[in-house]
Amino acid sequence: GAVVSQHPSRVICKSGTSVKIECRSLDFQATTMFWYRQFPKQSLMLMATSNEGSKATYEQGVEKDKFLINHASLTLSTLTVTSAHPEDSSFYICSAYSGVARSYNEQFFGPGTRLTVL
């Protein structure tokens, strides 16, 4: 199966700092990547859709100036949490989606990044 990596796997930062999370598709080109967040004991909530070479589209209620997304290539998307606060502490997961090359249009998920803001 396809492999998606995330870096870092865990980050602890002070309130007010910015944190960048990388999502890479290792063995296929992802036309689209998605960013989700998951609070403890809750399900995944889609934050935004990232398409290579274009601006990300954000779900309702997600602050685009707070969560900056850059999709620089077909294998890399980054999520930057700007001026992080304790309420941003969560598990952030990305997924990569081909939409064409892969049969049945499956999404492949990264291992997640645990963000803790002190």
Next chain:
Amino acid sequence: KQEVTQIPAALSVPEGENLVLNCSFTDSAIYNLQWFRQDPGKGLTSLLLIQSSQREQTSGRLNASLDKSSGRSTLYIAASQPGDSATYLCAVGRSGNTGKLIFGQGTTLQVKP
């Protein structure tokens, strides 16, 4: 607005039992439906994907069914093992092949040896 519900929220069974996890969705206009497994603190592993035109998919001891008209899917696990203990998430793909998934809350399964 599409809503996905999974019942039960938690399930504990002895090893060897066959079990069924349920997923329901409110809007039948879906592109596909996926079942995922999530271990604590980890990402998601795709188990089965059913296209909207299909009725079921099988992989090893797992069988997933889809009934679009009634807005239901089931994940059947045969001969459960302690290694099957995890949270199982159902996700519905929005119509139009956008790739966007709407997740249920998950069923946390514990298989006791």
